[in-house]
Every structure is written in structure tokens, then in C-alpha cells.
Amino acid sequence: xxxxxxxxxxxxxxxxxxxxxxxxxxxxxxxxxxxxxxxxxxxxxxxxxxxxxxxxxxxxxxxxxxxxxxxxxxxxxxxxxxxxxxxxxxxxxxxxxxxxxxxxxxxxxxxxxxxxxxxxxxxxxxxxxxxxxxxxxxxxxxxxxxxxxxxxxxxxxxxxxxxxxxxxxxxxxxxxxxxxxxxxxxxxxxxxxxxxxxxxxxxxxxxxxxxxxxxxxxxxxxx
Amino acid sequence: xxxxxxxxxxxxxxxxxxxxxxxxxxxxxxxxxxxxxxxxxxxxxxxxxxxxxxxxxxxxxxxxxxxxxxxxxxxxxxxxxxxxxxxxxxxxxxxxxxxxxxxxxxxxxxxxxxxxxxxxxxxxxxxxxxxxxxxxxxxxxxxxxxxxxxxxxxxxxxxxxxxxxxxxxxxxxxxxxxxxxxxxxxxxxxxxxxxxxxxxxxxxxxxxxxxxxxxxxxxxxxxxxxxxxxxxxxxxxxxxxxxxxxxxxxxxxxxxxxxxxxxxxxxxxxxxxxxxxxxxxxxxxxxxxxxxxxxxxxxxxxxxxxxxxxx
Numbered sequence: 234x235x236x237x238x239x240x241x242x243x244x245x246x247x248x249x250x251x252x253x254x255x256x257x258x259x260x261x262x263x264x265x266x267x268x269x270x271x272x273x274x275x276x277x278x279x280x281x282x283x284x285x286x287x288x289x290x291x292x293x294x295x296x297x298x299x300x301x302x303x304x305x306x307x308x309x310x311x312x313x314x315x316x317x318x319x320x321x322x323x324x325x326x327x328x329x330x331x332x333x334x335x336x337x338x339x340x341x342x343x344x345x346x347x348x349x350x351x352x353x354x355x356x357x358x359x360x361x362x363x364x365x366x367x368x369x370x371x372x373x374x375x376x377x378x379x380x381x382x383x384x385x386x387x388x389x390x391x392x393x394x395x396x397x398x399x400x401x402x403x404x405x406x407x408x409x410x411x412x413x414x415x416x417x418x419x420x421x422x423x424x425x426x427x428x429x430x431x432x433x434x435x436x437x438x439x440x441x442x443x444x445x446x447x448x449x450x451x452x453x454x455x456x
Numbered sequence: 457x458x459x460x461x462x463x464x465x466x467x468x469x470x471x472x473x474x475x476x477x478x479x480x481x482x483x484x485x486x487x488x489x490x491x492x493x494x495x496x497x498x499x500x501x502x503x504x505x506x507x508x509x510x511x512x513x514x515x516x517x518x519x520x521x522x523x524x525x526x527x528x529x530x531x532x533x534x535x536x537x538x539x540x541x542x543x544x545x546x547x548x549x550x551x552x553x554x555x556x557x558x559x560x561x562x563x564x565x566x567x568x569x570x571x572x573x574x575x576x577x578x579x580x581x582x583x584x585x586x587x588x589x590x591x592x593x594x595x596x597x598x599x600x601x602x603x604x605x606x607x608x609x610x611x612x613x614x615x616x617x618x619x620x621x622x623x624x625x626x627x628x629x630x631x632x633x634x635x636x637x638x639x640x641x642x643x644x645x646x647x648x649x650x651x652x653x654x655x656x657x658x659x660x661x662x663x664x665x666x667x668x669x670x671x672x673x674x675x676x677x678x679x680x681x682x683x684x685x686x687x688x689x690x691x692x693x694x695x696x697x698x699x700x701x702x703x704x705x706x707x708x709x710x711x712x713x714x715x716x717x718x719x720x721x722x723x724x725x726x727x728x729x730x731x732x733x734x735x736x737x738x739x740x741x742x743x744x745x746x747x748x749x750x751x752x753x754x755x756x757x758x759x760x761x762x763x764x765x766x767x
Contacts, residue, residue, distance in 0.1 A: 434765075
């Protein structure tokens, strides 16, 4: 099994990912972390545009946990530190935008500790937000340069752009970035969760997507 | 002015002399404190909290100045236990004036601040304004900051920002925080101080001392077994140095570390935070070599996996 129940995540594990089926052709992924050793898990995830959440429980759908085997455990506490910093600095005011593009090298924090996306990226998805948190610790979870779109990804991206267009005034710079980012390959939530369970980061496309399919199967079995 | 008592307060009190009360003109809810009046503090007192503010009973003024300093804390304590919600309704401007009014009484200020924090810690703006006013006038500033709760210190330093206290007052708070060892508050204060344009040399020196203290704080936390706290402090300290372009200081910090003496999680926190800006620098390379040697001695199975992330 690639995944386990959230309640079965060992107390010794300070970091994991959580993943779940949230709708047709829609999954969701985020970070499950213990702020202190042995403390209950907290859940940091980008739920939507300007909707970063840091919660003590997850509701709605049955989520499962994926242990982060691809990154050696001594690094996990640094990732947890970044989860805590985002939980503190990036929620109020909400400023993390939803977008299709992700360029790892442009993630940093400003002087007020807020997540900053430099360059022309339009923002994050739930999946790429997880990758960004790892990137802040200079840990490359997936070899994202090797990703390609699969069946359904173009339609999914079109749906996202349409939904954002209806919700927000898409003008000028933001619209340009979103349109440009539709050309970037989609990194699916199960890619991130499955990739995390592999043996060594950065996990390549083939290995991560195969693991992601297994994760999907386990999610289907859990619902 | 007549001697008026607050029911059930004076009778429980331990004051050597009665609290002198002055009945003020009826005003809507709270009267602004005027520091020019000395230590006069205005509070609204009543047994039941009225639903309609327009029907409030007259306000009472308590002249703390009529009491010996050692008893002012008691007077405030008696009031705050019953009427703290009223004090918390003061605007931040009034709270700041209240802090200034209490400036000559450390015990009174400590009593009020601690009682407020215990009763309703969700009013950080009130407490921050109160403490800011206190620090403006009080010679006891350092002692006060050192003695208050970590929560209050953090609320204070987040709120100081670039306004409020003078630079010398901020320095005094900073040095007090360094002495107190509250590393999270130091982290926040350094960030807020670095928002100054062209900080003075005194402030720059203080920030340098903070960095040294931050590194020392990491060692203290490691010694006490608080590994995650040490990692949190490390990430914060290194992120601040990186964000402010202090790469030389960052690399010197790395050079001063011995991987044998630190938990591996903390060493990795230092290295991952520095890698993007200092991976080609001597301090970074020195610490990597120290880490490699340590992992070899410990025969760690994940040594090569760890090093692959750092090089």
C-alpha cells in the first residue's frame, strides 16, 4: 500500500502528505505536519484562490496519508518549520494565488516571511503548493522538468481558467500569466503524493505517476 | 470631591488608605485618559454590563497618584478582576495613554498586563498599545518586558514595527529580549527592525548582536533537547539574513558550527536555508565537510542520500 489512514501515521513521523478524491477528475493534496514532536497532525493546504488553510482536522472526503520516504527524515523538521512559517505568515492576509504555473527556482520568502513567487508564474495549485514548501527548504521532491500532460489535463486546465475568469477580474498581467501557464504540464495531486512515497527525490515522471496511479486506486477503495 | 467606595472592593482590600474616587461627568462609556493629569486613570465601573451604552452610569476616576507606588498594583488588581472587560474596551490610543499613566508603577503595570493577558489574550492590540505607552515613559521598561509572558512579548514586537517607539526605545526592547532568550520574539523583532531605511549604526550593531544571540539561542535549545524549536529558530534566523542580503554573516555563522556538536536536523536546517545563496562559500563547504565526517563516524545509512540534497 502506498497510503495509510491518517490516524495510522506514526507519532514518530513529523511530516506526511494527505491526499483525497474531491470530485470528478479532481483530487486534493496537502501537507500533514506535527508542529512539535508527538503533537496531533495539522493540515496545511491551498484549498483555492486566496484560500490557504492550516487546520487541525480535515472534513468532507476521506483523505489518506502518504509518508515522505523520498526525502530523508532528518530534513523533515525543516519542512515542518516552513509549514509553521506559512501557517503564520501566509494566511492573514491571504495572498497565495491559485494558478497553473510553477517554477521551482522562483519560490522564496520576503522580509515579512510571506511566500513570494518571483518571475512570471501565475500561482500554485494544491499540488504545486506542496512542492513549493519543499522548495523553500531547497528540497526538490519531483523532477518537474520531466512532466508532460496526460489525457484530460488540457480540459482540466481550461476548466480552471474558466472558473477563475468567472470568479475574478482577469485582466492584464494575471490573464497573461494564466494563459501562458496553460502551456506548462499539469502536476496532479496524486503525482505529488505518490512521488513522496518513492525511495529518492527528485522523483521522475515515470516513477511518480506510476505511484500516483496506485494512490488513486487506494483512494477509490477507501470511498 | 467626596470619598466614594466601590462596593465589595474596598472592603476586601488590603490598602493602607482608601482609594480616592472622583465622580466624573457622565460620558459615553470611556473617557480618554490625559497623561497631563498625571496618574489619573479613567475606568467605567458597574456591577452589570449594560446592554445599552447610552444608559451607562457615571464613570469613576481612580487617582493612583494618591496611593503609594507599592499599593497601586493592589488597587488595579481589585478593579481589573471585576471590570477588566471595560478596560479592554479602551481604544488602542487610550490603552497607550493608560500605559503612560502607569509608567511610574511597575507593579501596577505588571498587574494590569498580566490580568488582561490571562483574562482575554485575544486583545493583543490593547496590550501592545498599553505596553508601548508604558515603555515610552517608564524607567522600568527592560524589567517589564523581560518579566511579561512570551505571548505578550511577541504581540509587542509584532506591533512595534516602524512606528510607535523611538529607535532608542526599540533598542532597549531588543536588548531586553536578547537577555531574556525569547528567540521567537527576537526573530520577529529583527524582521520588523530591518524594515527601517538605513538603520543607525547602533541599530545595526544591535541586529548583529541579535544574530549572535540567535545562534547562541539555537545552541541552548539543542542542549535542552528542543530540536524542533532549534530548527524553527535556525530557519527564521537564516531566512532573515538571506532576505536582507547578509550573506557574509550567514556564511560566518555556518563556519562557526561543528556538526558533531549539533543534532543533524539542526545542521540540515542551517545548510538547506543557506544553500541557495552560499553553497559556494567557505563556511557552507566547511559545515558540509563536518557533516560528512560526522555521518561517516556514525555509519549513517542515509548519509549519501542526505549529501545528495546538499551538493
